[in-house]
Amino acid sequence: EKGGFPSFMDKEIHDQPQAVHDTLLGRMTAAGRLTLDEIRVDEQVLRQIDKIIVIACGTAAYAGQVAKYAIEHWCRIPVEVELAHEFRYRDPVVNAKTLVVAVSQSGETMDTLMAVRHAREQGATVLAIVNTHGSTIPRESDAVLYTHAGPEVAVASTKAFLAQITAAYLLGLYLAQLRGTKFPDEIAEVIDDLRAMPEKIAKVIADSGRVRQIARWMADTSSVLFLGRHVGYPVAMEGALKLKELAYIHAEGFAAGELKHGPIALIEPGQPVFIIVPSPRGRDSLHSKVVSNIQEIRARGARTLVIAEEGDDAVLPFADEVFFVPQTPTLLAPLVSVVPLQIFACELATARGLDVDQPRNLAKSVTVE
């Protein structure tokens, strides 16, 4: 069943181009329009929503955080992302004009299910982005957009994460199309760009020899930091989560802009730091700001492990290692930049002799609150 791979996680990392491809399949026309008829929510309701709240746990919540940047940009609707267990036990401002998007691989996470029930009691419309057919969360939601990642066996989520980002992006583009967008041409462009992603993800996996080697060399490391900005911020947190879950070592992800407000105190000689660098072709000055961050931490003796876009030579003087990923538009970059981090965690944990499919203390689906 592992298809010749040493672990389910390894197999599922390799399944990612297919998972993204299958999640896109049949949901867009050649002419660059979204066809999400499967979302059986009255279009009038979707036109009137004035807020989106994404609720999820773990990796699914990081997919939601990535999607926030894209949906707000395309739709000009405020998007909040909240851990389901936090949402449930405060007094969230939710009403009939709120679209709650529940993201879950298993569709059974009790924290997320309780938040779904709470949101519906308050009159919100709940749309589930779920991977497992016939599970509870879609049954209790108003609508469902399935991710087509196929069964995910390894406890640590990989291909479901990429499929969740893809599905949430389709939802964002669909809402933009339905409600009218400031960027009508951009929708068709993004659709083309999404179609090109499976091949780019496959290339990152094919080129992963160096990141695997570095991970094996770092098997004894006791702490790794991850730094990212904009959509790279949730990617940094997901990279840290993977390493905690699989290798049981201290790992922390933080926003690159926050560095000077605290985390820089952690930087000492030899500290490994992954930095996810935004595209130099992106709109504003994010790229140069993150490159300055690399410079600052390098100057303090940290070991910089940089994920950058192919052709981005500006990072070379400050990087101890660079893992290049194919060029993509900024919003789609997480689909490639997270992959070396997944592979790093999987390989490092394997080098420590750990079972990457069944990490200690964790369960694939947590059906208690």
Ligand code: BG6
């Ligand atoms: C955790 C799993 O318990 O639940 C994570 O270990 C997962 O891998 C999280 O991201 C949420 O699960 P689900 O099924 O709701 O996406």
